[in-house]
Amino acid sequence: MNAHRTIGCFVTGTDTGVGKTLASCGLLHALARHHARVVGMKAVAAGAEPDGQGGWANEDTLALRAASTLAVPPELDNPVLLPDPMSPHIAARRAGVEVTLAPILDAYRQLAAQADAVVVEGAGGWRVPLSETLCIADLAVALQLPVVLVVGVKLGCLNHAVLTAEAIRAAGLPLAGWVASRVEPQMLVPEENMDWLRNQLGRLGAPLLADIPWQATPDPRLTGFSLPKEWQ
Numbered sequence: 001m002n003a004h005r006t007i008g009c010f011v012t013g014t015d016t017g018v019g020k021t022l023a024s025c026g027l028l029h030a031l032a033r034h035h036a037r038v039v040g041m042k043a044v045a046a047g048a049e050p051d052g053q054g055g056w057a058n059e060d061t062l063a064l065r066a067a068s069t070l071a072v073p074p075e076l077d078n079p080v081l082l083p084d085p086m087s088p089h090i091a092a093r094r095a096g097v098e099v100t101l102a103p104i105l106d107a108y109r110q111l112a113a114q115a116d117a118v119v120v121e122g123a124g125g126w127r128v129p130l131s132e133t134l135c136i137a138d139l140a141v142a143l144q145l146p147v148v149l150v151v152g153v154k155l156g157c158l159n160h161a162v163l164t165a166e167a168i169r170a171a172g173l174p175l176a177g178w179v180a181s182r183v184e185p186q187m188l189v190p191e192e193n194m195d196w197l198r199n200q201l202g203r204l205g206a207p208l209l210a211d212i213p214w215q216a217t218p219d220p221r222l223t224g225f226s227l228p229k230e231w232q
Contacts, residue, residue, distance in 0.1 A: 004116075006112040006113075006115060006116060006117065006118060007031065007035070007116065007117040007118070007230075007231050008108075008112060008117070008118045008119075008120065008143070008145045008146075009027070009118075009119055009120070009145055009146050009147070009148050009176055009231075010120045010122060010139075010140045010143060010145040010146070010147050010148070010173075011023060011024045011027070011119060011120065011121045011122060011147075011148045011150060012122045012125065012126050012136065012140065012147055012148070012149055012150070012164070012168070013122070013124070013125055013149070013150040013151075013152065013164075013181075014125060014149070014150070014151050014152055014157055014160035014161050014164050015124070015125050015152055015160060016124040016125065016128075017152070017183070018150055018151065018152025018181050018183055019150055019152060019179075019181030019183060019212060019218075020060075020121055020122065020150045021060045021063050021064065021121060022063075022181065022212060022218045022220055022223070023148070023150045023179045023181060023210065023212060023223070024040055024064060024067075024119050024121040025040070025063055025064060025066070025067035025220030025223075026067075026179075026210060026212065026220040026221075026222075026223030026225060027119050027148065027209075027210075027225060028040050028064070028067040028068055028117075028119050028220075029067055029220055029221055029223070029225075030223075030224075030225035030227055031116075031117040031119070031227070031231065032069050034227070034231070034232050035116035035117050036069065036116060037069060037070045037114065037115045037116045037117070038068055038069050038070065038115060038116060038117040038118075038119070039068045039069070039070040039072060039077060039111055039114075039115045039117075039118055039119075040061075040064030040065065040067060040068050040077065040118075040119045040120075040121065041064070041076075041077050041078070041107070041108065041111055041118055041119065041120045041121065042058060042060050042061040042064055042077065042078045042121050042123075043078075043079060043080065043104050043107075043108075043120055043121070043122065043123075043139060044079075044080040044082070044088050044099060044104070044122075044123045044130060044136075044139070045058035045060060045061055045078055045080065045081050045082065045123070046058075046082045046084060046085055046086055046087070046088045046091040046123060047059070047082070047083075047084065047085030047086075047091075048081055048082070048083045055074075056081065056083070057074070057078075057081075058078060058081060060121065061074075061077065061078040061081075063220075064077065064119070064121065065077065067220055070114060070115050072111060072114070075107065076107045076110055076111055077107075077111070079103050079104050079106075079107040080092075080099055080103070080104065082094075082095050082097075083095055087124070087128060087129060088123055088124075088128065088129065088130050089129040089130055089131050089132065092130070092131065098131055099130040099131050099134065100131075100134075101134065101138065101139060101142050104139060104142075105142055105143065108120065108143055117231070120143065120145060122136045122139070122140065123136060124136065125160075125164065126140075126164050126167055126168065127167070137167065137168075137171055140168075140171070140173060141171050141172070141173065144173070145173070146173065146174040146175070146176035147168045147173050147174070147175055147176060148176050148177055148178070148179060148209065149161070149164055149165055149168065149175060149177075149178040149179070149201075149206065150178070150179045150181050151178055151179065151180055151181060151197060152181050152183040152184075153180050153181060153182050153183060153184065153187065153190060153193060153194065153197075154183055154184040154187055155184075155187065155188075157193065157197075158193060158196060158197065158200075161178070161197055161200070161201065162200055162201070162204075165178070165201055165204050165206060166204070169204060174205075175201075175204060175205060175206040176206070176209075176228055177206050177207045177208065177209035177228065178197070178201050178206045178207075178208060178209065179208075179209055179210045179211075179212060180194060180197070180208065180210070180211045180212065181212045182211075182212060182213050182214040183214065184214070185214040194211075207226070207228075208226075209225055209226055209227070209228075210223050210224060210225045210226070211224075
């Protein structure tokens with residue numbers, strides 16, 4: 001696909017609002033300590049706001065750009081931008097468009113040709129629909145990237161984490177690791193839940209890459225990542 005070796009990964013989550021963007025930005029900062037050219041990609045974004053320059057942008061995309069060291073055209077780091085903040089397949093229908101994989105794959109190839117590392121952030125969880133026939137999992141499979149699973153540590157996350165991890169494995173993709181995102185500061189017995197997750201996800205071959213504490217004002221530079229050796 002390109003002459004130089006590009007590190008790539010796909011970030012998904014156990015749900016919407018579990019901290020995928022914060023984790024993706026933290027991962028970009030960690031990769032930037034080892035590689036000069038790192039870039040984030042929000043493949044499909046639903047929800048756009050004025051960017052102050054006469055155009056539109058998604059807040060997740062803007063966060064990824066701020067954490068990247070490589071500036072690229074918006075059609076590459078956010079090839080699908082839908083106006084309405086809702087499930088992508090509904091947002092696309094309302095916008096009169098259909099999400100297809102080819103433009104996203106082409107954008108990724110162009111990013112990979114320029115970058116040392118590309119972090120692709122999904123939308124919502126693993127099975128979020130992109131159209132009547134496609135979902136986020138189909139995109140990840142088409143990209144053929146190892147997956148990082150962000151687990152929002154809250155009541156119910158044990159079931160969601162293992163179901164998602166098993167689905168990723170069943171899709172034939174490597175599970176590079178998981179990130180604990182402490183989204184509920186008042187959660188009861190969080191460490192007991194963490195112990196169970198470490199054990200169960202470890203059995204599936206997924207190491208804990210980062211444990212992100214709850215932050216009133218999220219700062220991805222405060223996230224400490226243990227990168228896989230092949231990403232260093």
